Amino acid sequence: MASALKNLSEYNSEKLIDASGKRFGLVVAEWNKEITDSLCRAAYDTLIKHGALPQNIHRNTVPGSYELPLAAQYLASSNEIDAVICLGVVIKGETKHDDYINHAVAQGLMQVSLRFNKPVIFGVLTTNTLEQAQARSGGNYGNKGVEAAVAAIQMLSFIQ
Numbered sequence: 001m002a003s004a005l006k007n008l009s010e011y012n013s014e015k016l017i018d019a020s021g022k023r024f025g026l027v028v029a030e031w032n033k034e035i036t037d038s039l040c041r042a043a044y045d046t047l048i049k050h051g052a053l054p055q056n057i058h059r060n061t062v063p064g065s066y067e068l069p070l071a072a073q074y075l076a077s078s079n080e081i082d083a084v085i086c087l088g089v090v091i092k093g094e095t096k097h098d099d100y101i102n103h104a105v106a107q108g109l110m111q112v113s114l115r116f117n118k119p120v121i122f123g124v125l126t127t128n129t130l131e132q133a134q135a136r137s138g139g140n141y142g143n144k145g146v147e148a149a150v151a152a153i154q155m156l157s158f159i160q
């Protein structure tokens, strides 16, 4: 398992540009809220750590991960936003809902990113269990919110 080898909070901070001039949209799904709150905190703190100004980080919520692409599209279409970070947690259940949601979100976010030529980050945990999600939102495998924020800064550096 790839993620078993990777701590999502570990990265080389020397390689990141200063994000002080950049404007970020954060979109957070409310399903599994305890976990998405933790992803959001970690993403926010990471952006701040790398220079982003609080007034340049725009936090928004959506009901569930399925709604992330539309919210991302609104934000990405704005001249006031340089990168969008989408955070959610989809946990496998008795039905195939997770498959449908995950594919739709991944495709949707990619489309928005390519349409607006901006980083739109897939910060969605797609796990089999709640425990796996906890391990990746501040547990043994770090926090995907950190990874998502770092990915956004890296892509802004590429574009710059």
Ligand code: RBF
Pocket: 029, 030, 031, 032, 063, 064, 065, 066, 067, 088, 089, 090, 091, 092, 093, 095, 097, 101
């Ligand atoms: N949204 C999530 O973000 N994570 C989930 O694990 C999740 N599970 C769902 C399971 C079912 C059976 C359904 C119907 C919806 C689920 N949703 C989940 C909500 C979904 O992303 C969306 O908000 C709603 O379907 C409304 O469009």
